[in-house]
Each structure stands twice: as structure tokens, then as C-alpha cells.
Amino acid sequence: MANFLLRRALLDAVRVPVGTRASSELAKVGNREWVGFGFNGQPNYVDRPDFPMPAVRFRPDTPDIKVLREKEKGDWRKLTIEEKKALYRASFCQTFAEFQAPTGEWKGVVGWTLLIASFSLWIFMGMKLFVYPEMPESLKEENQKAQLRRMLDLKVNPIDGLASKWDYENNRWK
Incomplete structure (x- = not known):
């Protein structure tokens, strides 16, 4: 209107x-x-x-x-x-x-884009440090190896899963 x-x-x-x-x-x-x-x-x-x-x-x-x-x-x-x-x-x-003729407007666009990207990275790092809790113990490599060993000991999914690819006699992967 x-x-x-x-x-x-x-x-x-x-x-x-x-x-x-x-x-x-x-x-x-x-x-x-x-x-x-x-x-x-x-x-x-x-x-x-x-x-x-x-x-x-x-x-x-x-x-x-x-x-x-x-x-x-x-x-x-x-x-x-x-x-x-x-x-x-x-x-x-x-x-x-x-x-x-080129005006050079792209320089301002790239500058603002980089400024916003760096600001968002600082926000992410701050959130990672101060907001998010620590990662659980189960995600550490030694705990994952222990969990895998336990799954093999329990013979989880022995037909076509994880336990079917483990050689129990030689104690290594097939």
C-alpha cells in the first residue's frame, strides 16, 4: 500500500x-x-x-x-x-x-564476517570453559579400552557383532 x-x-x-x-x-x-x-x-x-x-x-x-x-x-x-x-x-x-568499477565493498563484508566469526569462537571457548561440564570418564581412551575388553569378555553379539570378529583362542582380532 x-x-x-x-x-x-x-x-x-x-x-x-x-x-x-x-x-x-x-x-x-x-x-x-x-x-x-x-x-x-x-x-x-x-x-x-x-x-x-x-x-x-x-x-x-x-x-x-x-x-x-x-x-x-x-x-x-x-x-x-x-x-x-x-x-x-x-x-x-x-x-x-x-x-x-569495483567499490571495495567486499572488504567490509569480509571484515565483518571475520569479526563475527571470531566473536562466536570466543563465545564457544567461554561456554566450553565455564558452562559445559567436564567430559565423562567413559570417554577417556583407557576406559574405552576397558569397556571394549568387557564387551568381548561378555561375548556381546557373538553371531555378527563385535564378539564375532574377535579370536578368543589367540586373543586378537580376526
Whole structure:
């Protein structure tokens, strides 16, 4: 519901009739020019590699930009490099190389992951030392050997179990 209300408020704020998009003359969004469909048909600007042409120009038209746009309609060889860059920056915020460049965000993710992992290891060690009781005597190796010897002496499961694999005459495993 909030998404619908926000969309409705934005569309009312822009006040661009639907028919103006289909007309031959370009519509204005505020004081920016509507130049394409964009990625969702709404008058917004987003740098995205999958939709390289945003719906509106990045910057509003200023007198300097208007002069350059008129000059742009002529021969492009008469434009200087600075004028071409100014025209590009008026239409786009960043170049493809700029908005696809790595941001280094992975370093923070790895750092937080390692911090949380080390914190959880400290919690585990604290629990092991102060919360959990000691291991029972039956888990010590000498007690396990004694328990195994007792199971063999009692001939536990002599058909296909532990006692069936013990040679009682030679006192070793078969």
C-alpha cells in the first residue's frame, strides 16, 4: 500500500501526462528533459548497465547547456573536447567504467564476517570453559579400552557383532 501511495505521490508531483510521452516533442520533467523509456517507464534517472539509457537527463537544462545543445545539432567536429564532456555530464552522471568499477565493498563484508566469526569462537571457548561440564570418564581412551575388553569378555553379539570378529583362542582380532 505504501509503495502504491509513494508511486502515486511521485507521479502527481511530476505531472507529466501519459500522452506527452508518445508525442513527437520531448516532454519535460521539472526542468529536465525526458529522453527515453528508462528501465521502468517512469521519469527517473539510474545508472544501470542493463538499461544504459535513463529516462531523463541527469542535470537540468541551464543556459550554458542549452547553448551547447544548439551547437550539438551542428557539426560535432566543431565542438571541443571540453564541450563534448560537458554535454555528456549533463546527460549522464557517470560513465560505464565509473559505475562498473569495483567499490571495495567486499572488504567490509569480509571484515565483518571475520569479526563475527571470531566473536562466536570466543563465545564457544567461554561456554566450553565455564558452562559445559567436564567430559565423562567413559570417554577417556583407557576406559574405552576397558569397556571394549568387557564387551568381548561378555561375548556381546557373538553371531555378527563385535564378539564375532574377535579370536578368543589367540586373543586378537580376526
